[in-house]
Amino acid sequence: GNSVTQMEGPVTLSEEAFLTINCTYTATGYPSLFWYVQYPGEGLQLLLKATKADDKGSNKGFEATYRKETTSFHLEKGSVQVSDSAVYFCALRLLTGGFKTIFGAGTRLFVKA
């Protein structure tokens, strides 16, 4: 079946530290991959996406590269800020699935000043 596995949190970092949140997927076919972010009290927002192998999605200093050979889409940021504290969800969507999106469990990030 189709699934997304991401590292358990919470992840606690100091400001300006390097962030990596691991995400791997299992899919039949060729999915598009996404990272969503959920700030406290708000809905999920699209952070970045990649639609094919070797694509790199980037936004607000975050990056993730679609690695087909390792079925991974790890999220990275070189220098986190307190305002990056949120829950991050990795997700996939199959071309044949319409807009059905399959989510990982989410990883909570705390950034300390």
Place this chain on the structure above:
Amino acid sequence: GAVVSQHPSWVICKSGTSVKIECRSLDFQATTMFWYRQFPKQSLMLMATSNEGSKATYEQGVEKDKFLINHASLTLSTLTVTSAHPEDSSFYICSAVGQSYKGSEQFFGPGTRLTVL
């Protein structure tokens, strides 16, 4: 960006009662809306897909007589949890895809926390 709202943001009800949750797209017309359920520290589980003017499509294992979905207009979908029980307590999230955003992304509401006593 597009905004999706949910009402109420939280609700507490007694076992056996029914609860209605509204999902509205505020600045675009949503041809398709999705309802998700999220348990603590778990991922969002898709419950059903609703298209305006037609019956919702439920995922396997979701009781359609218990979770009634009505997509009455291009800006409103409702989820009614009928005869709620404590095991229905959860965080319910809707999302919407609009005509003008076809093929791009979903927009998510902030969620509704349901607690059944």
